[in-house]
Amino acid sequence: MRNISDIIEQYLKNILHExxxxxxxxxxxxxxxxxSCVPSQINYVISTRFTLEKGYVVESKRGGGGYIRIQRFELPQNVALHAHLKSTIGCGIDQNAAEGLIYQLEEARFLTKRExxxxxxxxxxxxxxxxxxYRDEIRAKIMKAMLISLLGK
Structure with missing residues (x-):
């Protein structure tokens, strides 16, 4: 059974897609x-599952007429994708940024779940x-090599 966070996340992704x-x-x-949950549950879902690393920009305005705006940004296509990956990965990349990039590529269906x-x-x-x-530098080299192999040159 899915938990409430998964359900809220899927709901938000569906309305974003539409x-x-x-x-x-x-x-x-x-x-x-x-x-039927507390507002902090909504905050938790948004802050952990709709991050910049995962391809989302979140803006919030507090107060009586306040809102939370979530915007999905798409990965560029073809040549622009390679330039985006090169600039994102650079000479070194930490684990959170690497996992966020992998998540974006999987969500955009550039990578399969297995890949x-x-x-x-x-x-x-x-x-x-x-x-x-050195770990971030090695991680960057591994990611570049794998992505070149998977996505082509």
Whole structure:
């Protein structure tokens, strides 16, 4: 059985997908009422599952007419994708940024679920047992090599 966080996340992703602009504005309290949960549960879902690393920009305005705006940004296509990956990965990349990028590529269907799992395992800090900053440099090289192999040149 899925938990309430998974359900809220899926609901928000569905309405984002249906939005022509790729943006959704929500009232935190209204959404909490809809799912019979506390407003902090909505905050938790948004802050952990709709991050910049995962391809989302979140803006909030507090107060009586406040809202939370979530916008999905799409990965660029073809040549622009390679430039985006090169600039995102750079000479070094930490584990959170690497996992966020892998998540974006999987969500955009550039990677299969299996490929994404293999990449996460290959770049995990448990696998790369060297000190910083070498770990981030090795992670970047592994990611670049895997993505060139998977996505083509």
């Amino acid at each position: 939005s022509p602009e790729g943006t959704v504005e929500i009232q935190r309290n209204d959404l909490a009422d809809q799912f 994404a799992c293999l990449m996460r395992a290959a770049v995990s800090r448990e696998c790369l047992t060297v000190k910083l900053p």
